[in-house]
Amino acid sequence: MTLFQIAINNLRRRKSKMVFVVLGLVIGIATIVSVYNVVESMKEQMTRQMAEFGANIVITPDTGELAFSYGGITIPEVLFDVEKLSMADVDKINEIPARQMVRAVAPKLLGVAHTGGRNVIVAGSDLQSEFTIKPWFRLQQPGEMGETILVTGDAGEMDYEKLNLAREDISTLILTDGEVLLGAAIAEELGVMPGDTLEIAGREFQVFALLEEMGSAEDNQVLMNLAVSQEILQRPGEVTVIEVSADYSLGSEATLLAQLVGALPQAEVTSLRQAALGRDEMLTRLTRFGASVSILVLFVGMLVVTLTMSGAVRERTREIGIFRAIGFRKSHVTKIILMEGAMVSLIGGVIGYVAGMVAARITGPLLSGMEITVPWRADIFFGAVLLALFIGALASLYPARQASKLDPAEALRFI
Amino acid sequence: MSEVLIKTDNLRKTYKSFGDEVEALRGVSLEIYKGESVAVMGQSGSGKSTLLSIIGGLNPPSTGKIEIDGIDLYALSQEKRADFRREYLGFVFQQFQLIPYLTAMENVMLPLTTTSHSGRQKREMAEHVLARVGLAGKMNRLPNQMSGGEQERVAIARAIVNEPPLVLADEPTGSLDTRTGEEIMALFHELNSEGLTILMVTHNPENTTSMGRTIIMKDGQLCTDKAEILQLATRKAR
Numbered sequence: 001m002t003l004f005q006i007a008i009n010n011l012r013r014r015k016s017k018m019v020f021v022v023l024g025l026v027i028g029i030a031t032i033v034s035v036y037n038v039v040e041s042m043k044e045q046m047t048r049q050m051a052e053f054g055a056n057i058v059i060t061p062d063t064g065e066l067a068f069s070y071g072g073i074t075i076p077e078v079l080f081d082v083e084k085l086s087m088a089d090v091d092k093i094n095e096i097p098a099r100q101m102v103r104a105v106a107p108k109l110l111g112v113a114h115t116g117g118r119n120v121i122v123a124g125s126d127l128q129s130e131f132t133i134k135p136w137f138r139l140q141q142p143g144e145m146g147e148t149i150l151v152t153g154d155a156g157e158m159d160y161e162k163l164n165l166a167r168e169d170i171s172t173l174i175l176t177d178g179e180v181l182l183g184a185a186i187a188e189e190l191g192v193m194p195g196d197t198l199e200i201a202g203r204e205f206q207v208f209a210l211l212e213e214m215g216s217a218e219d220n221q222v223l224m225n226l227a228v229s230q231e232i233l234q235r236p237g238e239v240t241v242i243e244v245s246a247d248y249s250l251g252s253e254a255t256l257l258a259q260l261v262g263a264l265p266q267a268e269v270t271s272l273r274q275a276a277l278g279r280d281e282m283l284t285r286l287t288r289f290g291a292s293v294s295i296l297v298l299f300v301g302m303l304v305v306t307l308t309m310s311g312a313v314r315e316r317t318r319e320i321g322i323f324r325a326i327g328f329r330k331s332h333v334t335k336i337i338l339m340e341g342a343m344v345s346l347i348g349g350v351i352g353y354v355a356g357m358v359a360a361r362i363t364g365p366l367l368s369g370m371e372i373t374v375p376w377r378a379d380i381f382f383g384a385v386l387l388a389l390f391i392g393a394l395a396s397l398y399p400a401r402q403a404s405k406l407d408p409a410e411a412l413r414f415i
Numbered sequence: 416m417s418e419v420l421i422k423t424d425n426l427r428k429t430y431k432s433f434g435d436e437v438e439a440l441r442g443v444s445l446e447i448y449k450g451e452s453v454a455v456m457g458q459s460g461s462g463k464s465t466l467l468s469i470i471g472g473l474n475p476p477s478t479g480k481i482e483i484d485g486i487d488l489y490a491l492s493q494e495k496r497a498d499f500r501r502e503y504l505g506f507v508f509q510q511f512q513l514i515p516y517l518t519a520m521e522n523v524m525l526p527l528t529t530t531s532h533s534g535r536q537k538r539e540m541a542e543h544v545l546a547r548v549g550l551a552g553k554m555n556r557l558p559n560q561m562s563g564g565e566q567e568r569v570a571i572a573r574a575i576v577n578e579p580p581l582v583l584a585d586e587p588t589g590s591l592d593t594r595t596g597e598e599i600m601a602l603f604h605e606l607n608s609e610g611l612t613i614l615m616v617t618h619n620p621e622n623t624t625s626m627g628r629t630i631i632m633k634d635g636q637l638c639t640d641k642a643e644i645l646q647l648a649t650r651k652a653r
Contacts, residue, residue, distance in 0.1 A: 327504075328529060330493070330497075331494070
């Protein structure tokens with residue numbers, strides 16, 4: 001016979017009361033687990049979406065646009081005073097005071113060139129910056145169409161949250177001036193494989209590798225070094241668009257945008273993050289609301305545990321008196337009550353976690369309006385159980401103290 | 416003459432009841448020797464149960480002193496007194512007071528819970544005393560699956576499992592029929608003949624026949640009225 005056995009036997013005897021205690025904890029823990037999981041999954045989904053944007057600032061030439069109406073006939077927009085971007089603008093970006101916030105700058109020249117009897121879009125860029133800024137870029141394995149490799153060398157699913165945009169292995173991706181990368185769709189259209197030779201704008205290029213199909217514009221592009229594209233498109237020094245990846249945890253977004261606009265007055269600076277801010281705000285509100293509800297529910301759960309266990313202690317007055325009379329110390333009685341609280345909490349924590357996860361998986365997509373997945377996570381499981389144990393222990397302290405303070409003579413009504 | 420096991424000196428106990436002070440004990444001094452069996456008799460409210468609870472270390476006296484085996488009981492801290500009860504005393508309560516959700520074996524093992532014996536040792540000790548009180552075949556029964564006499568035997572087994580030198584019993588036959596009561600008293604007599612000191616509170620004069628000595632209490636004091644003592648002696652002789 002041990003104190004633990006006494007505690008467990010008592011719980012067995014008082015099943016219905018203990019069900020209430022467990023239920024109180026289950027509701028509290030389930031609420032916290034579900035709210036936490038939904039919010040976390042939404043955050044992850046948003047991070048993923050942000051990462052899929054790759055760049056969070058896009059710089060394009062500022063075009064004056066004008067719509068004419070003449071004699072009731074609307075004439076299409078007319079572009080005028082188009083200031084083209086150049087490599088000098090890239091240098092200006094690198095010189096702004098908030099440069100430390102800029103993780104990568106990817107200038108790109110887009111144009112149309114002739115190959116194999118048809119026109120193709122040529123994208124000249126610094127491939128290392130391009131791959132840095134677009135972490136989902138993957139190369140098909142040479143010679144085995146359809147099978148892909150990650151540029152990162154990581155065989156698993158890409159973790160956008162932990163993405164290291166300064167991947168060292170990108171440095172090995174160096175195209176010579178005579179090599180190109182082809183998007184999946186254009187490669188299929190042209191019927192070329194890695195190693196084949198392709199004539200673009202009268203110049204011969206060898207296909208270095210193919211990009212995996214991504215469902216984006218890159219599927220139809222021929223990627224090459226920026227300088228080579230400027231040469232074959234006969235647009236020396238010119239850049240069509242500059243994509244910038246910024247880390248807003250290192251400084252203010254407004255400051256960075258202001259400095260970019262200041263450095264490039266002739267260009268249009270667009271922040272892609274603004275679009276996500278609305279959702280971010282909504283997420284913050286949801287987090288606060290969820291946290292408030294969770295704390296409230298948990299507090300109520302704690303009260304249920306305290307009241308039920310206090311009631312149980314009162315019912316066990318005589319029994320506790322016997323324990324004390326036959327030599328149990330106050331600390332032994334306290335331990336029995338705390339063990340009972342801990343066991344109930346453990347059960348409440350485990351069931352609460354499962355209930356919370358099920359609730360999160362069902363209601364998460366409905367609440368968020370996003371395609372979120374809620375994974376079963378060991379850290380949340382242990383967190384939930386520990387929290388339940390903590391709450392259970394806290395709630396059992398008063399009844400345990402009540403029990404240990406019982407006067408054994410009074411409890412046994414000797415007089 | 417054997418050694419003194421219990422020595423009380425001018426024990427007084429006063430309770431407050433609805434603002435009034437009630438004197439439950441009014442200067443009780445007695446000595447009980449090792450190996451004795453002593454019955455404490457008296458009317459309801461005479462203070463016999465109060466005396467037992469004070470000797471049991473459960474209820475400090477208002478004044479006076481009590482020593483068991485030379486140890487000043489109420490000079491000990493509450494926790495040390497709990498340890499003392501575990502080592503020195505066995506209790507047999509009124510109405511058995513078994514834990515309803517524990518089997519006979521588990522009830523008997525209760526006083527061993529906080530000792531350093533291994534689980535196997537505890538089980539062996541409990542089995543031994545249960546066999547000793549004649550319950551070898553009923554160890555795994557819950558109290559509500561046993562008769563009153565069997566529950567009393569479990570209570571006695573629980574009191575002696577720790578091999579204490581002193582057993583305190585409060586009306587152990589109060590809720591038993593005459594025949595079962597006699598069996599229980601015979602069991603107490605056997606235990607006493609094996610060297611166990613027994614102090615028993617009872618209001619049944621029949622119980623005193625198997626006890627070595629009888630103390631009579633009246634109005635919180637030991638009775639010194641010769642007529643009353645003689646009356647009891649006559650009843651015992653019959």
